[in-house]
Amino acid sequence: MSARxxxxxxxxxxxxxxxHIFDWKPIFEGQAGxxxxxxxxxxxxxxxxxxxLFAWRxxxxxxxxxxxxxxxxxxxxxxxxxxVARPMLGKDGDRWxxxxxxxxxxxxxxxYAGVIPVLQLPATSHIAIPIVLALAVYGMMxxxxxxxxxxxxxxxxxxxxxxxxxxxYVILAPIEFLSTIILRPFTHxxxxxxNMFAGHLLIAFFATVxxxxxxxxxxxxxxxxxxxxxxxxxxxxxxxxxxxSLQAFIFTLLxxxxxxSSLHADH
Amino acid sequence: xxxxxxxxxxxxxxxxxxxxxxxxxGVGIIFGQGVQAIARQPELTNxxxxxxxxGFALTEALALIGFxxxxxxx
Numbered sequence: 278m279s280a281r282x283x284x285x286x287x288x289x290x291x292x293x294x295x296x297h298i299f300d301w302k303p304i305f306e307g308q309a310g311x312x313x314x315x316x317x318x319x320x321x322x323x324x325x326x327x328x329x330l331f332a333w334r335x336x337x338x339x340x341x342x343x344x345x346x347x348x349x350x351x352x353x354x355x356x357x358x359x360x361v362a363r364p365m366l367g368k369d370g371d372r373w374x375x376x377x378x379x380x381x382x383x384x385x386x387x388x389y390a391g392v393i394p395v396l397q398l399p400a401t402s403h404i405a406i407p408i409v410l411a412l413a414v415y416g417m418m419x420x421x422x423x424x425x426x427x428x429x430x431x432x433x434x435x436x437x438x439x440x441x442x443x444x445x446y447v448i449l450a451p452i453e454f455l456s457t458i459i460l461r462p463f464t465h466x467x468x469x470x471x472n473m474f475a476g477h478l479l480i481a482f483f484a485t486v487x488x489x490x491x492x493x494x495x496x497x498x499x500x501x502x503x504x505x506x507x508x509x510x511x512x513x514x515x516x517x518x519x520x521x522s523l524q525a526f527i528f529t530l531l532x533x534x535x536x537x538s539s540l541h542a543d544h
Numbered sequence: 545x546x547x548x549x550x551x552x553x554x555x556x557x558x559x560x561x562x563x564x565x566x567x568x569x570g571v572g573i574i575f576g577q578g579v580q581a582i583a584r585q586p587e588l589t590n591x592x593x594x595x596x597x598x599g600f601a602l603t604e605a606l607a608l609i610g611f612x613x614x615x616x617x618x
Binding site: 360364365460464467468471475526527530531534 | 590591594597598600601602604605608609612
């Protein structure tokens with residue numbers, strides 16, 4: 278939260294926030310062993326701890342009549358099970374619930390860090406974090422596909438879906454290979470990253486407009502722009518909460534869909 | 545040969561604008577048809593919403609590639 282980040286420009290010219298708002302120095306500067314501990318990694322750790330604590334409090338000592346956190350936990354569990362696991366994975370859905378539940382809430386808490394005061398940075402706006410999550414799902418997808426359909430069978434099912442005219446496979450096979458094996462992990466990671474990145478930049482932009490025109494350079498003409506920036510900051514924050522929830526949901530939905538495509542060949 | 549018109553500033557923003565046209569139309573069609581399907585068959589709302597979101601996520605992929613290319617290609 279240095280002055281460099283709060284000041285919206287040097288001199289008299291308004292400067293929109295750029296990529297530098299995503300650059301964070303190590304929290305304990307100068308200590309070689311802790312160079313990895315920056316704000317984004319701290320948020321990842323906090324999100325992981327929050328998921329563990331939430332699941333522990335909710336399901337660690339379940340009662341027949343739920344009280345307190347267990348109520349919330351059961352609603353959350355039902356949401357993931359009935360909206361993601363069962364429609365996507367069918368009867369295998371319940372077996373995959375631990376993975377899907379923790380993925381959903383891990384991503385959700387990392388996204389929510391973007392609107393929680395003081396933190397105010399979605400950890401998933403750093404491409405490294407969605408990449409790790411998407412690679413885990415991708416590795417699982419390949420492993421399960423080869424395990425359940427065989428090495429040749431899996432790639433045959435991916436590239437040559439049965440029941441089409443022979444000539445069509447010339448076009449279809451490369452497209453299917455590209456979209457399933459190469460683009461899938463890429464879009465899976467980038468979808469989450471791009472939404473969080475753009476959302477954070479938008480909020481930062483309107484907040485900077487409000488700060489610049491209302492606090493730093495208050496003029497009769499500029500005040501109107503500042504008020505618009507202030508109102509838009511609030512509106513965009515509400516919109517971000519919606520987008521953050523939706524993206525966490527879609528990330529889990531796609532993970533379930535990819536796992537299902539490996540468990541059962543498309544017919 | 546002198547240029548008749550020139551664009552200054554970040555070309556990446558123009559690239560993203562172009563890349564967003566197709567997915568924009570696609571997402572519109574998906575949600576339009578989805579809402580229509582729900583209006584016709586309200587009892588299938590859950591199934592339709594599921595497929596709507598899945599189709600939305602897949603269509604969005606093209607816009608996302610357009611969004612990332614300027615950062616990669618600097």
